[in-house]
Amino acid sequence: MKKKIGIAVPIAFLVLLAALYGLYELTASRTYQVMGELVPRVEIKQKAVALTFDDGPTDHVDEVIAALAEAEVKATFYLTGREIEQLPDAAKKLVAAGHELGNHSYSHRRMVFKSPSFLREEIERTDELIRAAGYQGEITFRPPNGKKLIALPWILSQEDRTTVMWDVEPDSDPDVAATSDGIVAHVAQQVQPGSIILLHPWYESRETSRAAIQGVVETLRSQGYEFKTMSELLELK
Template structure:
C-alpha cells in the first residue's frame, strides 16, 4: 500500500524532469546559430575567397548611424543593416540615408522581442510591418531577416520558410554579450574572422561607443589581411 501511495508522486517527479529537460533543449535550440526546425539558416558561407559580410543590428539611431555611415563611406565598404521597424518609423531620415548610401537593409522585427512562443500572426506582423518601413526608405533590394537575440523556434522559421526567406545569423559576434572595450572587440573579430564570415556588430546606440571606436581598426586590419567586404546578398551569391 505504501508503494501505491508513493507511485503517483514518483511519476509526477519523473514527468516534471522530462518536461524541464525538453524545455531546456528547446530553449538551447531556439538560440542555435547553426540549426532551426524549418527553412534555411545561414551563419556563414563556405568559401576559400577572402570575403566577409559586415552586418549591424538595431536602430537606426542618431547616436551612431551617421558616424557609422561616414566611416563606411571613407573606407568604401558596403554593409548590411538589420534595422528595427519602430526605430525606422521614429527616424525615417536615417533609414533613407542608409539606403541612399547603397547599403543593404535587413529586417530585425518591429519591436525587437524574442520570437519564441509567439503566435504565427505575431510573427507575420513583426516582419511585414518592418518590411513596409524598410521600403519607405527607398531601398529596393532583397530584404533578409535576422531574429532578435538570434532566437527562433517554430512559428518564425515556418513563416520564413513559407515565404522563401532565409534566416541570417552570424559566426563572429564580439559585442553581443555586454559592452567590451574597443580593443577587445577588435581582437575578437580578428581572431575569429575567416573567409565567408558574417560579422555582427551593434554600433547604433549611445552605449555602444566602444563598438564604433573599434569599427575603423577592424576594417583596416581585415583589409590588410586581404579581406574584401560585401553585403549579405553578395556573400550568398558567391561574390
C-alpha cells in the same frame, strides 16, 4: 503503488526539465531551425565576410556612415521598423550611401510563442518601411536576439526568405566590448572565410563598437579579407 508513484513523479519532472531545456536550446540555436534556410556563416573558401549591424537607426547614423565610407565598405543593416518610423531620414541615408537593409522585426520583441498574425505584422510592417526608405534589394531577416522556434521559420520559409544569423559577435561580451581594440582583436581571432560579423553601433553605450568599425576593416583587410553585403556573400555559396 505509492512507491511507484513516488518514483514516477521525479522522473516525470526530470523529463519535463530536459524537454524545456531542449526547447530553449532550439530557440537560441544559431545553426539550426526547424524549416527554411538558416545561415550563421557562408561555407566558402574565399576570404570574404559580411559586416552587419543590428537595431537602429538612431542619431548616430552619420557617424556610422562616415566610418564605413572612410573604410570603403558596404555593410548590411538589420533595422527595426519602430526605429525607422522614428527616424525615416536615417534609413534613407543608409540606402543613399549604398548599404543593404535587412528586417529585424518591428518592435524587437522575441519572436517565440507568438501568433502567426503577430509575426506576419512584425515582418510586413518593417518591410514596408524599408521599401519606403528607398531600398529595392532582397530583404533578408534576422530574429531579435536570434530567437526563433516553429512559427517564425515556417512563415519565413513560405516566403522563401533567408534567416541570417552570425558567427562573430564581439560586443556581446562586456569584457571584449570595453574597448574598440578589444573588439577588433576578438574579430581578428574568430573570423574565418564566410563569417558574418555582428556589431551594435547605434546607442550611446556602444561608442566602442562605432570606434571599432575602421579597425575591424583595416585588420581583416591586412589578413586578405574582402567585405561583401549579405546578399553578395550569399551569392558566393
